[in-house]
Amino acid sequence: MAATVLVIDDDSTVRDSVVAYLDDCDYHMQSAGSAQEALDVIEVAVPDAVICDLKMPGMHGIQLLEKLRENHPDLPVIVVSGAGVMDDVVRALRLGAADFLVKPILDLEVLVHSLRKALSHQTLQRENKAYREHLEATNRELKLGLDELRADQQAGRHAQLRMLPEPLNMDDVFCEHKLQPSLMLSGDFLDFMEVDDDRLAFYIADVSGHGASSAFVTVLLKNLTYRLKRNFQRGSSDDILKPDLVLGRINNELLASELDKHLTMFYGVLTLSTGVLSYSVGGHFPMPVLISNGEARFFEGRGMPVGLFKEAEYKSIDVELADDFRLMMFSDGILEIIDEASLNDKESRLLAMASESEGKLDTFWSIAGVAGHEEVPDDIAVATVCRGVL
Structure with missing residues (x-):
C-alpha cells in the first residue's frame, strides 16, 4: 500500500508542484497551507511522513515540529527551508527531523530520495519496536515458565529428599x-x-x-x-x-x-x-x-x-x-x-x-x-x- 505523505507549505505553487511530483511517484498525497491546518489533518489520520516548510505565517515550522515530536515521536519529518538559517537547521535536527533540505529544490528526485530513506528508517524502527516487544513478551513467558519449572523442581526435590x-x-x-x-x-x-x-x-x-x-x-x-x-x-x-x-x-x-x-x-x-x-x-x-x-x-x-x-x-x-x-x-x-x-x-x-x-x-x-x-x-x-x- 502506498505511503501517505503530508506536504505543508504556505506557498501554493511550491506545495502543488511537490504534491504533483510525489503523486506521480505513487505516493498518496495530502497538503496543508499552514501549521494549524496540518495539525487538523493529522488529527483525523496520521500520515506516514511529513514534508514541512519552516517559515510560515502563524505557527512557525519549529513549533509545529515540537508538537509533532511530542504527540507523534515516530513520525518522520523532512524539513524544507531557505538557505542561511543555520539555527533553524540545528533546532530541527535536534527535534528529530529526518532530513533538512534547502529551498529551492531544483531536482525533486533529491526529495524523493530523502523521503524513501525516511520511510525506510521508519519501517525499520517499527520492525525493531515490534521485535523488541515480541522479545519482551517472550521473555516474560519464559520467565513465567522458568518460575513454574523451578517451583515444580523444588517440589520434586522436596519429595525426593523425603524418600x-x-x-x-x-x-x-x-x-x-x-x-x-x-x-x-x-x-x-x-x-x-x-x-x-x-x-x-x-x-x-x-x-x-x-x-x-x-x-x-x-x-x-x-x-x-x-x-x-x-x-x-x-x-x-x-x-x-x-x-x-x-x-x-x-x-x-x-x-x-x-x-x-x-x-x-x-x-x-x-x-x-x-x-x-x-x-x-x-x-x-x-x-x-x-x-x-x-x-x-x-x-x-x-x-x-x-x-x-x-x-x-x-x-x-x-x-x-x-x-x-x-x-x-x-x-x-x-x-x-x-x-x-x-x-x-x-x-x-x-x-x-x-x-x-x-x-x-x-x-x-x-x-x-x-x-x-x-x-x-x-x-x-x-x-x-x-x-x-x-
Whole structure:
C-alpha cells in the first residue's frame, strides 16, 4: 500500500508542484497551507511522513515540529527551508527531523530520495519496536515458565529428599549418607532397609543423566525395593536377600518402563549375626571402600549396568567382614571433583581420603572438599555402613 505523505507549505505553487511530483511517484498525497491546518489533518489520520516548510505565517515550522515530536515521536519529518538559517537547521535536527533540505529544490528526485530513506528508517524502527516487544513478551513467558519449572523442581526435590533414608541404627551397625546434587533434582539415590531383626539391606545407585527424568527413576527404584521388602515380610518372596536377583528385577523393570534410562548400582545384604555381606554389582564405579584391620581397600566385583541389556546377568559375592569395619559407598560424581589427571590417580586419591577419614562421613566430606563447591559437575552421593570402633 502506498505511503501517505503530508506536504505543508504556505506557498501554493511550491506545495502543488511537490504534491504533483510525489503523486506521480505513487505516493498518496495530502497538503496543508499552514501549521494549524496540518495539525487538523493529522488529527483525523496520521500520515506516514511529513514534508514541512519552516517559515510560515502563524505557527512557525519549529513549533509545529515540537508538537509533532511530542504527540507523534515516530513520525518522520523532512524539513524544507531557505538557505542561511543555520539555527533553524540545528533546532530541527535536534527535534528529530529526518532530513533538512534547502529551498529551492531544483531536482525533486533529491526529495524523493530523502523521503524513501525516511520511510525506510521508519519501517525499520517499527520492525525493531515490534521485535523488541515480541522479545519482551517472550521473555516474560519464559520467565513465567522458568518460575513454574523451578517451583515444580523444588517440589520434586522436596519429595525426593523425603524418600532418602534417615540415619539408621540397627544393633551395633550405623548407616548414614550425604548427597549433593548438581541440579535441583538428583539422579543419585541410596537407601538402608531393615529386612528383619538380623539382616540389613542397603544400596547406592547412579541414574544416567540428570533432572526430572533421572529423578523419576529413583522413585521407581524406591518403589521396587520396598515392594521386595513387603513381599519378604509377607512370606511370598525372599528375593530381597539375593543381590543378584534384586539387580535382575530392577533391570527388567527399567527395560519394561521404556524410559530410556539405565543406572549403575551396588546392592548389599549384611547378616549381623554372622558378619557376612552378600553383594552384587551392576556396573557401579567407583567400587565401595572397606576400612578394617588398619587398611582400606576397594571391594571386588563387576557387572553390567542395570536397565541397558535384556541379557544382563548378575552374580552375588559373599565376604565375611571383621567385627569392626567401615564401608563407604560413592557415586561417580566424587571422582569429578578430585583434582588428579588420570582415572587410576583419582581412585588412588579416593582410597587415600577414605583411609584418612577412617570411614567417618563428615570427616571424608570435609577432606574431599565437597561443601566448598557451590556447583558440582555431577551429583555426589556418599553413604557409610559402620560397625564397632576402629
